[in-house]
Structures are given as C-alpha cells and as structure tokens.
Amino acid sequence: MRIVMLGPPGAGKGTQAVRIAESVGVPHVATGDMLREAVAAGTKLGRQAQEIMSRGDLVPDDLVIAMLMERISRDDAMAGFILDGFPRTVGQAEALEDRMGTDGIDHVVSLDVPEDELVERMLSRGRSDDTEDTVRNRLVVYRAQTEPLVGYFSGRGILRSIDGYQTPDGVFDTIMAAVGVGV
Ligand code: AMP
DSSP: OOOEEETTTTTSSHHHHHHHHHTTTTTTHHHHHOOOOOHHHHHHHHHHHHHHHTTTTTHHHHHHHHHHHHHHGGGGTOOOEEESSOOOHHHHHHHHHHHOOTTTTOOOEEOOOHHHHHHHHHHHHHHOOHHHHHHHHHHHHHHIIIIHHHHHTTTOEEEEEOOOOOOOHHHHHHHHHHHHHHO
C-alpha cells in the first residue's frame, strides 16, 4: 500500500499519517521530520535546509528528492509507505512517478481544511517554524507550489478528497473508508 498525504500545512497530515501507517503496517515517511533530524544532527543537508525551513520556503527539489529516494529504497519500505509532506512540487511528483511507475501510488489523500483553522492549528503546535510570519508564508508557498498537485493526481484518478475539518477520529475513519482499509 503506497499512500501520499496531501494538504496544506496544519491540515493534520502528520497525525493521520502516523495512524494510517500503524493500521496498514508500513513506514510513515515524513520529509519534514527527516529534514528536522538533519538540522539537529548538523549534517551538510541540515545546514543547507535550516534557513530555508525557518522562512517557511521549500528546500530545493534535488536535495529533497535524493533524501526521499534513499529512504524508500530501504527494506522496510518494500511493502509500501505513507508519504507525509512529499511531493510538494510538480517536479517532486514527477520524480516519484519516474521511480514508482505511473500506477505505483495507490491513493493520494487530500485533506481539506478552512484557512483560518489551519493558521490556528499551526500557531497552537509551538514548532520553531510556526511563528505567524512563517505560517503565513508556508500557506502562500503551499497555494503556489503544492496545490497544483491536486489537479495532477486527480488527472491520474487516485485523488481521495477528505473533509479534514472533523475530529481526528472522524478524519481517520473517513480516510480508511476512502482507501478501502477496514479498521
Ligand atoms: P513539514 O514538517 O512537512 O511541515 O515540513 C517542514 C518544512 O520542511 C517545510 O516548511 C519545508 O521548508 C521543508 N520540507 C518538508 N518537506 C519538503 C518537501 N517535500 N520539499 C521541500 N521542502 C520540504
């Protein structure tokens, strides 16, 4: 089972991805978490990504694609994965499709949440890149660079649009029904 979580920052992708990964029994692969680990470890990638992330901009495609491809080539990802925060650009989506084949992704779960609720959720998480300016920039970046992926995946017939403005349990049950996994 290979699933992509799509949606604006603050939509609940991470929360849901963890639960789906547990239910399905595949790894949760979150590029934001991987990049934060690289920053904390002070690796070359981390040094390249740090300032970009603190502004809420996107880390360049070549760096993120290389990191993601290495991760999904590991043994534990052979049976599938839940991607959280990747792809975020059309270039990343094309790289994923090149790697997995055109029917390599089973479902793209798109979480829809009203904009005011997103800002409120992000500001309440208290992450270091969740200051008001950065939060607003992340939403602008999402609309410009990531939202076009809704059309991209819809055209491939794998988009599952989910109302993300429900309780976490409600969202989870809706996703499980949409991807055909009983819980
Ligand atoms: P997230 O935890 O998914 O909100 O990601 C936190 C930050 O990491 C983002 O604001 C970006 O700066 C960076 N990031 C995470 N995933 C990607 C990606 N697929 N492409 C580019 N930058 C990313």
